[in-house]
Amino acid sequence: MYNAAIRVFVVDDHPLVQEGMRSLLGNEKGIEICGYAMTAQSCLGFFVHNSADVILMDINLPDMNGIDLCKEIKTKYPGIMILALSTFNQGSYVTKMMENGASGYVVKNADKNELLEAIHEVSKGKTYLSFEAGQAMRKSNESAQIPAITRREKEILVLIAEGLTNPEIAGKLFVSPSTVDSHRKNLLAKLNVKNTASLVKFAMDHQLI
Amino acid sequence: MYNAAIRVFVVDDHPLVQEGMRSLLGNEKGIEICGYAMTAQSCLGFFVHNSADVILMDINLPDMNGIDLCKEIKTKYPGIMILALSTFNQGSYVTKMMENGASGYVVKNADKNELLEAIHEVSKGKTYLSFEAGQAMRKSNESAQIPAITRREKEILVLIAEGLTNPEIAGKLFVSPSTVDSHRKNLLAKLNVKNTASLVKFAMDHQLI
DNA sequence: CACAAAATCCCCTTTTCAGGGGATTTTTAA
DNA sequence: TTAAAAATCCCCTGAAAAGGGGATTTTGTG
Numbered sequence: 001m002y003n004a005a006i007r008v009f010v011v012d013d014h015p016l017v018q019e020g021m022r023s024l025l026g027n028e029k030g031i032e033i034c035g036y037a038m039t040a041q042s043c044l045g046f047f048v049h050n051s052a053d054v055i056l057m058d059i060n061l062p063d064m065n066g067i068d069l070c071k072e073i074k075t076k077y078p079g080i081m082i083l084a085l086s087t088f089n090q091g092s093y094v095t096k097m098m099e100n101g102a103s104g105y106v107v108k109n110a111d112k113n114e115l116l117e118a119i120h121e122v123s124k125g126k127t128y129l130s131f132e133a134g135q136a137m138r139k140s141n142e143s144a145q146i147p148a149i150t151r152r153e154k155e156i157l158v159l160i161a162e163g164l165t166n167p168e169i170a171g172k173l174f175v176s177p178s179t180v181d182s183h184r185k186n187l188l189a190k191l192n193v194k195n196t197a198s199l200v201k202f203a204m205d206h207q208l209i
Numbered sequence: 210m211y212n213a214a215i216r217v218f219v220v221d222d223h224p225l226v227q228e229g230m231r232s233l234l235g236n237e238k239g240i241e242i243c244g245y246a247m248t249a250q251s252c253l254g255f256f257v258h259n260s261a262d263v264i265l266m267d268i269n270l271p272d273m274n275g276i277d278l279c280k281e282i283k284t285k286y287p288g289i290m291i292l293a294l295s296t297f298n299q300g301s302y303v304t305k306m307m308e309n310g311a312s313g314y315v316v317k318n319a320d321k322n323e324l325l326e327a328i329h330e331v332s333k334g335k336t337y338l339s340f341e342a343g344q345a346m347r348k349s350n351e352s353a354q355i356p357a358i359t360r361r362e363k364e365i366l367v368l369i370a371e372g373l374t375n376p377e378i379a380g381k382l383f384v385s386p387s388t389v390d391s392h393r394k395n396l397l398a399k400l401n402v403k404n405t406a407s408l409v410k411f412a413m414d415h416q417l418i
Numbered sequence: 419c420a421c422a423a424a425a426t427c428c429c430c431t432t433t434t435c436a437g438g439g440g441a442t443t444t445t446t447a448a
Numbered sequence: 449t450t451a452a453a454a455a456t457c458c459c460c461t462g463a464a465a466a467g468g469g470g471a472t473t474t475t476g477t478g
Contacts, residue, residue: 374463374464374465375464375465376463376464390465390466393465393466394465394466394467394468397466397467403466404465404466405464405465405466
């Protein structure tokens with residue numbers, strides 16, 4: 001085995017996290033931090049003329065969400081491995097990142113060892129899920145994989161959460177109140193909730209709105 | 210003016226943030242990091258036999274929320290200044306921390322200068338709000354200061370969000386459905402929302418539940 | 419103690435929602 | 449092109465919520 005250091009690029013808009021990475025990984029043998037970006041745009045800019053082995057990518061960026069950035073990077077440069085980094089630990093996020101080409105997911109309260117292990121695994125083309133992320137993903141797969149919601153249903157869901165009644169929504173969307181009612185019933189059935197209150201809570205808990 | 214370094218104690222369960230702090234503040238003249246804690250409990254333990262000038266406190270700790278920890282520290286050791294630190298930037302959080310004795314609020318995407326300025330200001334007994342936090346607070350004060358909700362109302366609010374109906378809640382709390390209905394109406398009136406859907410959304414948006 | 423705030427309870431009417439059923443027309447993707 | 453999925457629409461009934469009113473009993477704090 002040869003010993004080229006793994007080139008790591010960090011995309012995160014938190015100076016604290018960047019500092020932390022620098023001091024956590026900077027002196028680590030086998031790892032070389034080859035650049036930083038605070039925004040998705042500057043990250044994309046960097047890769048026009050440069051490369052890296054692994055990108056540590058925050059999911060919450062100021063100018064673009066990590067899920068889309070992940071997809072774009074993987075499309076243009078499939079050889080670069082992406083390790084998602086997030087404060088949150090929500091099953092839906094984890095799943096979406098993995099579906100869009102991420103090789104792993106590490107929560108930001110990971111310690112140094114976990115971070116190093118994740119980087120090494122991912123750089124070899126393997127998958128790494130931090131314990132919490134794995135749990136969240138399993139939970140979201142076991143108990144309730146969220147059924148797909150259609151465009152129209154989502155649109156109506158948003159208006160319901162804003163407090164509009166069926167007739168009001170109907171007026172806004174130029175359809176009959178019966179139609180809105182049908183969609184509403186479908187939502188209740190699909191998401192397996194029994195009334196408006198639990199519908200809104202479920203939707204907010206799962207980032208549907 | 211004499212030049213004793215400001216003793217800073219960091220309470221944050223993210224190793225990354227701790228590392229970041231260490232490398233950001235470690236070599237800074239006039240600042241001395243006198244300790245770290247990952248949990249509220251170990252923080253409280255530290256201050257039994259030690260002290261500090263400023264605590265940088267994450268609002269989201271594993272064992273206790275920052276708002277309560279803040280209150281406890283300020284009660285026991287009013288001389289210690291608390292600078293709240295959070296990923297989020299929600300007006301309600303900012304307001305609550307300040308009400309519970311925090312001297313300032315800095316979002317985690319603050320840069321080094323902002324952090325240093327905040328620590329210095331706060332250590333002098335002044336108040337520091339990072340720009341975003343100030344905005345959030347102003348917004349939450351302008352548009353809608355959230356009316357106080359009573360214990361009972363909150364209890365019922367939670368059950369409403371879980372999807373229980375008035376009779377069901379009444380059964381659970383051993384009161385009459387009329388009573389539940391009254392509380393429900395009070396909630397709608399207090400929070401100025403028109404129905405269950407917007408009530409739940411408002412409650413979740415403002416961390417009432 | 420006394421006063422205010424909170425919590426409890428009841429009446430009424432109208433509107434909206436939930437649950438059940440069924441049906442037709444557009445879209446979308448294979 | 450053709451089947452499946454989505455979106456549209458309607459009927460019915462009973463339950464729940466919203467909007468209005470008022471009243472009494474606890475609780476908590478100065």
